[in-house]
């Protein structure tokens with residue numbers, strides 16, 4: 001059995017209070033393995049983004065535990081949690097949020113600069129990762145000079161540059177054409193296959209479903225399928 005990268009134990013989460021209170025996650029338990037590309041799929045509103053935000057250490061659950069590579073995330077102090085997150089988790093979200101005054105390589109280098117790597121070395125490594133994503137020639141362009149899909153790839157480079165153990169992605173290929181989407185997935189797969197690392201992807205993009213090692217299906221805040229098969233309701237997503 002592969003080593004568990006993520007162990008979820010009875011996660012619950014709701015928003016609001018009183019009459020407007022909504023329970024979004026109803027006790028999610030699962031193990032996600034290192035060395036695998038795991039997809040999380042399900043209809044809009046099923047709780048996928050809420051769950052990956054909790055896994056990524058940016059949203060506290062109401063109850064339940066998240067263990068990442070042997071560390072109980074929400075037992076850490078607030079500062080330790082931030083440090084753990086910066087060192088171990090790379091995010092790729094729908095909004096790419098590049099810094100408009102930095103060029104592509106500098107944007108990709110931000111996590112290294114934040115970790116204290118010298119700027120020139122960090123930017124060089126940022127440019128290298130851009131190269132692996134097919135953007136080498138655009139390393140010096142500013143975000144406003146890049147298409148949406150190119151900006152998304154810069155955001156992906158930024159998430160990969162410090163080689164985090166867990167990469168969490170929310171619809172990473174939605175804005176990309178088929179060829180760019182495939183290239184991004186190839187890079188994510190390379191990353192996921194490194195022992196001791198894991199990639200978790202929320203997606204509706206059925207072009208990339210065949211690339212998953214495992215597909216976890218959610219409905220109304222519960223896991224309703226788990227395996228290599230695509231849940232029927234997502235076949236035509």
Ligand SMILES: Nc1ncnc2c1ncn2[C@@H]1O[C@H](COP(=O)(O)OP(=O)(O)OP(=O)(O)O)[C@@H](O)[C@H]1O
Nearest residue numbers: 015016022024042043044045046047048049050051
């Ligand atoms: N901060 C919040 N305050 C109140 N309700 C929220 C908040 N965040 C999420 N919700 C609600 O929780 C439910 C699940 O949302 P979530 O974004 O996790 O779903 P999702 O499966 O990721 O959907 P999508 O595929 O559309 O992104 C939705 O009903 C949403 O309205």
